[in-house]
Amino acid sequence: MISPEQFQQYAAEGHTPSYTRVPVVREVLSDLDTPLSVYLKLADAPHTYLLESVEGGERFGRYSIIGLPARRVITFRGHRLEVRDDGALTETREVADPFAEVEALRAAYSVPRLEGLPGFTGGLVGWFGFECIGYIEPRLASGSKPDELDTPDILLMLSEELAVFDNLKGRLYLIVHADPREDGAWARAQARLDALTGKLREPGAGYPAPITREVLDESHFVSGFTRDGFIDAVERSKEYIRAGDIFQVVLSQRLSVPFNARPVDVYRALRALNPSPYMYFLDAGDIQVVGSSPEILVRLDGDEVTVRPIAGTRPRGRTHEEDLALEAELLADPKERAEHLMLIDLGRNDAGRVSRAGTVEVGEQFVIERYSHVMHIVSEVTGKLLPGLSYADVLRATFPAGTVSGAPKIRALEVIRELEPIKRNVYAGSIGYIGWHGDADTAIAIRTAVIKDGRLHVQAGAGIVYDSDPEKEWDETMNKGRALFRAVAEAARGL
Numbered sequence: 020m021i022s023p024e025q026f027q028q029y030a031a032e033g034h035t036p037s038y039t040r041v042p043v044v045r046e047v048l049s050d051l052d053t054p055l056s057v058y059l060k061l062a063d064a065p066h067t068y069l070l071e072s073v074e075g076g077e078r079f080g081r082y083s084i085i086g087l088p089a090r091r092v093i094t095f096r097g098h099r100l101e102v103r104d105d106g107a108l109t110e111t112r113e114v115a116d117p118f119a120e121v122e123a124l125r126a127a128y129s130v131p132r133l134e135g136l137p138g139f140t141g142g143l144v145g146w147f148g149f150e151c152i153g154y155i156e157p158r159l160a161s162g163s164k165p166d167e168l169d170t171p172d173i174l175l176m177l178s179e180e181l182a183v184f185d186n187l188k189g190r191l192y193l194i195v196h197a198d199p200r201e202d203g204a205w206a207r208a209q210a211r212l213d214a215l216t217g218k219l220r221e222p223g224a225g226y227p228a229p230i231t232r233e234v235l236d237e238s239h240f241v242s243g244f245t246r247d248g249f250i251d252a253v254e255r256s257k258e259y260i261r262a263g264d265i266f267q268v269v270l271s272q273r274l275s276v277p278f279n280a281r282p283v284d285v286y287r288a289l290r291a292l293n294p295s296p297y298m299y300f301l302d303a304g305d306i307q308v309v310g311s312s313p314e315i316l317v318r319l320d321g322d323e324v325t326v327r328p329i330a331g332t333r334p335r336g337r338t339h340e341e342d343l344a345l346e347a348e349l350l351a352d353p354k355e356r357a358e359h360l361m362l363i364d365l366g367r368n369d370a371g372r373v374s375r376a377g378t379v380e381v382g383e384q385f386v387i388e389r390y391s392h393v394m395h396i397v398s399e400v401t402g403k404l405l406p407g408l409s410y411a412d413v414l415r416a417t418f419p420a421g422t423v424s425g426a427p428k429i430r431a432l433e434v435i436r437e438l439e440p441i442k443r444n445v446y447a448g449s450i451g452y453i454g455w456h457g458d459a460d461t462a463i464a465i466r467t468a469v470i471k472d473g474r475l476h477v478q479a480g481a482g483i484v485y486d487s488d489p490e491k492e493w494d495e496t497m498n499k500g501r502a503l504f505r506a507v508a509e510a511a512r513g514l
Contacts (some may be wrong), residue, residue, distance in 0.1 A: 020044050020046070020135065021041060021042065021043055021044065021131075023060075023129065023205060024206050024226035026043070026197070026199060026204075027163075027205075027294075027456065028042055029041050029131070029199040030199035030200065030204070030205075031104045033146070034277075035447075036173070037129065038129045038130060038131055038199055039127070039129045039130070039132065039198060039200070039264070040128055040129070040130045040141075040179065040196040040197065040198060040199075040291070041131060041196065041197055041198075041199050041464070042130065042131075042136075042140055042194050042195070042196050043194070043195050043196070043205070043208040043209070043212065043267055043393050044139060044192055044193065044194050044198050044211045045191060045193045045214060045215075045216065046190055046191070046192055046449075047190065047191045047192075047219060048189070048190060048191075049090060049184065049189060049190060049219065050124070050169045050189035050190075051233030051279070052219070052251045053184075054069060054071060054083035054085060054184045054186075054190070055069070055283075055286075055290070057085050057182055057184055057191060058085045058283070058300075059283070060221065060227060061085060061087055061215060061218055061219070062085050062086060062087045062088065062100045063283065063466065064183070064289040064302070065086055065088065065302055065303070065304040066088050066089040066092055066176050066302065066303065066304060067085075067086050067087060067089070067176075067475070068084075068085075068086040068088070068144050068176065068178075068299065068300060068301045068302065069084070069085050069286065069299065069300045070083070070084040070086075070144070070295060070297075070298070070299050070451075071083045071084075071290070071298040072185055072216075072295075072296050072298065073294040073295055073296055073298070073347070073390075074369040074476050077173055080124055080186070081137070081185060081186055081187050081439050082137040082183055082185060083183070083186060084181060084182075084183055084184075084188065084452075085139075085181060085182040085183075086155065086176065086178045086181050086239045087178075087179075087180035087181055087215075088145055088180075088184065089144075089176035089177050090104060090105050090176055090177070090178070090180075091103070091104050091141070091176075091177035091243070092175070092176050092177070092303075093121075093124060093173075093174070093175045093176075093177065093458065094171035094174050094175075095117045095120075095171060095172050095173040096171050096172055097160075097172065097465070098113050098115070098193075099112070099113055099114075099116055100112055100113075100114050101175055101500045104147050107248060108286050108504070109450065112490070113135055113444035115435055116154065116470070117151070117154050117172070117173060118151075118411040118415055119184075119411055120155055121143070121173065121175065121507045122410065122411035123167075123413060124143070124211060125142065125143055125356075125410075125453055126409075126457075128455055128496075130143075130196070130387065130455040132204060132456060132457070133477075136183065136192060136194075136200070136241065137183055137449070137460070138320070138364065138454065139452050139454050139460070140181070140183070140455070141178050141179055141181060141196055141454070141455055142177075142178060142452055142453050142454040142455045143175040143176070143177060143178070143452065143453045144175065144178050144301070144451070144452045145173070145174040145175035145301065145303075145450070146171050146173070146174055146177055146301070146445050146448055146449065146450045146464065147414065147418065147448050147450075147461070148170060148171070148172045148173065148309065148443070148444050148445050148447060148448040149419060149423075149443035149444065149445070149447045149448040149464075150172045150442055150443070150444065150448075150465075151172055151173065151418060151448060152418070152419060152432055153172075154415075155415055155418065156326055156429060156432070158233075159429075159432050159433065159436055163441065163511075164183075164440070164441055164442050164444070166217070166307075166441065166443045167275075167357070167441070167471060168188070168442075168444045168445075168476065170306055170444045170445055170471075171186075171492055174273075174303055174438070175453075176301075176303075176382075177459050178452075179195070179196040179493045180194065180195050180196070180211070180215075180376070181194050182194070182215075187239060190218070193212055193215050193216065195208045195211045195212055195215075195312060197207075198320065201513075206307070207223060207441075213471060216438060223254050230368075233380075234459075238273070238402060239408055239490070240274050240276055240500075240501075241275045241276070242272050242273065242274055242275075243272050243274075243275075243313075243439075243440060243441045243478075244272040245271040246441060246493055247363070248358070248440065249272060249489075249492075249493050249496070250489040250490065250493060251495075252270055252439070252485055253270065253487060253492050254437040254489055255438060256268050256434060256438065256483040256487075257485060257487060258482065259430075259434055260322050260484065260485045260509065261485065262412055264430055264431060264434070265425055265426065265430050265431050265434060266425070266426045266427070266428065266484070267358075267361075267425045267426050267431065267482050267483065267484050268424075268425035268431045268434045268435060268482060268483050269422070269423050269424055269425050269431070269451070269481065269482050269483070270434070270435070270439065270448075270484075270492070270496075271423075271443065271446065271447065271478050271479060271480035271481075271496065272439075272477070272478065272479065272481055272496050272497075272500070273441065273446070273477070274476070274477050274479070274497070274500035274501075274504075275340060275474050275475070275476045275480040276475050276504065277473060277474060277475075278470055278473060278474055278475035279473060281285065282300070282302065282307035282309060282470045283300060283302075284498055285302035285309045285468055285475070286298070287297075289309065289311040290311070292391065293311045293390070293392065293437075293466075294311070294390070294391060295311040295312055295313045296312070296313055296314070296315065296462070297310070297311075297312040297313070297314075297450070297451070298310065298312075298317070299451075299462070301450070303457050304469045305472075306469065306470070307469070307470040307471075308464075308467060308469055308470075309467065309468045309470065310446050310450065310452070310460040310464060310465075310467030310468065311466050311467075312463055312464065312466050312467060313329055313388075313390065313395060313465075313466070313467050314327065314329045314420070314422065314462060314463045314465065315327045315460070315461070315462055315463070316417060316418065316419075316420055316449040316451075316461045316463045317369075317413055317414065317417045317449075317459075317461060318459065318460045318461070319404065319410050319413050319457065319458055319459045319460075321373070321458065322403050322404040322469065323402075323404070324370050324373060324374055324401065324402045324403070324404055324413055325399065325400070325401050325402045326366040326399075326417060327397055327398065327399050327400070327424065327485060328359065328362035328363055328365070328366045328369055328397070328398050328421070328423060329362075329368075329393060329395045329396070329397050330355070330358045330359040330361075330362045330396060331349055331355035331356070331358065331359050332349075332393050332395055333345040333346070333348065333349045333393065333394050334392065334393055335389065335390075335391070335393060335394060342389075342394075344436060345394065346394060348386050349387070349394065349396060350385060350387070350396070355396065356385075356396075359385065359396050359398065361421075361426060362398075362421050362422060363381060363384070363398050364396075365421035365426060365428070366400040366421070367379055367400050368382065368419075369400040369417040370400050370401070370416075370417070371402065372404055373402070373404060373408055373413050373416045374402025374404060375402070375404070375405055376513065378401075378402045378403035378404035379400065379401070379402040380400070380401055380402070381398060381399070381400050382399040382400070382401060383397065383398055383399040384399075385398060386398065399455055409457055410457055410458075410459040412452055413459070414449070414461075414509075417448065418448075419447055419448065419449075420447075420463045422463065422465075423447035423463060423465065423480060424447075425482070425483075435511040442477065444469065445464050445467065445469050446464055446465070446466060446467065446478035447463065447465065447471075447478070447480070448464045449461040449462060449463060449464060450462050465479075465480075466503060468503060477500050477503045477504070477506075479495075479496045479497075479499030480496060481495040483501075
């Protein structure tokens with residue numbers, strides 16, 4: 020933690036290094052609160068977020084991160100950058116490389132590391148939508164495809180005020196970043212912390228009402244594909260496979276339904292029923308993104324690059340014995356093992372593009388991770404980042420994940436561009452954070468809902484291979500989409 024004396028030292032003229040922000044922290048006993056209640060008390064407003072995780076499939080991660088309203092929001096649509104401060108447009112320009120621009124925006128802030136706090140204490144939080152593939156391969160740009168959602172390709176909130184909930188100790192760290200170069204910065208930070216502490220001590224924050232089943236009436240589903248259109252796309256994909264162009268391609272469809280509940284209700288429901296390694300609620304003002312993703316896209320911790328391929332799924336057993344039998348069946352399934360090995364190879368290739376020679380390793384292999392309703396086969400690939408590279412380079416090497424594109428990746432992406440009728444937007448991109456010091460952790464945006472203009476949208480994909488049955492692939496995407504809707508409705512009945 021920073022003392023007033025340390026802050027003054029950072030503020031002193033000529034101090035090396037020269038910091039542009041210093042985190043001022045207050046620790047608060049919060050054993051009667053939950054991460055959701057803290058969010059509702061401090062951050063239930065536009066340009067906020069809540070990030071949580073479940074580790075190993077069965078226990079909540081130690082820290083939950085609540086982002087208070089961001090004053091600066093950065094978006095990219097194509098190559099046009101827009102910066103808004105307190106809602107007002109303050110900068111707009113065309114940029115050649117949006118990924119490099121994101122890194123430059125992050126690197127403009129110099130912030131000291133503090134001991135005793137979690138890895139993320141501020142930085143950039145948001146999404147990189149699937150359309151970012153056009154930044155990596157210009158021929159993959161989506162062009163004039165229909166785009167009902169009209170979400171930014173990249174949206175990042177500059178998170179300078181946040182609350183970090185320690186689930187182990189029942190304590191809360193309130194963090195306010197102050198500019199040590201400004202007169203009175205310490206006093207203003209303390210006043211802000213006083214105000215936040217006061218809000219925490221106020222009685223209940225108006226918990227959202229349960230979601231009614233009518234909110235998610237399946238009879239109102241609208242798909243981005245017609246059934247015949249999807250089946251035709253599967254057949255055309257199989258033609259590419261028979262021609263040797265690709266081994267696999269992931270085709271997806273979007274399901275949309277009217278929605279009239281509070282978006283945070285959806286997060287509350289998913290958190291209760293389907294906790295996952297990456298759980299997130301992002302309120303971007305006119306758009307809310309809610310998800311419970313099982314899969315990392317890529318993590319950068321210091322110089323360690325990590326990807327964790329997931330492929331192979333079975334339902335959970337009703338008894339311990341049935342659970343073990345399903346695990347054994349999954350691990351013995353040759354098709355599941357072959358697909359998982361392909362994804363390990365993709366992960367090694369992606370990590371190898373930005374890692375020092377000889378450092379790419381496959382650690383855990385074919386490990387079973389259990390979640391509330393399913394179990395997955397998981398492996399882990401790591402590498403040591405090449406000197407001079409940043410998260411922008413790592414993202415360029417790994418985006419998008421093979422599990423939402425296919426193999427070979429670039430050709431599979433071309434097929435997706437040709438056959439899917441609408442833009443994917445947030446779906447199959449990545450969601451997470453980039454910290455002040457360049458560390459980053461992002462999930463693949465699957466099992467994710469986008470809420471806008473009174474409608475809730477989910478998207479689901481199916482991996483198409485040479486012997487795929489088009490009717491079954493249609494059913495798989497429909498069932499995956501319905502599963503998220505049903506999960507919300509089922510959880511709501513028990514809230």
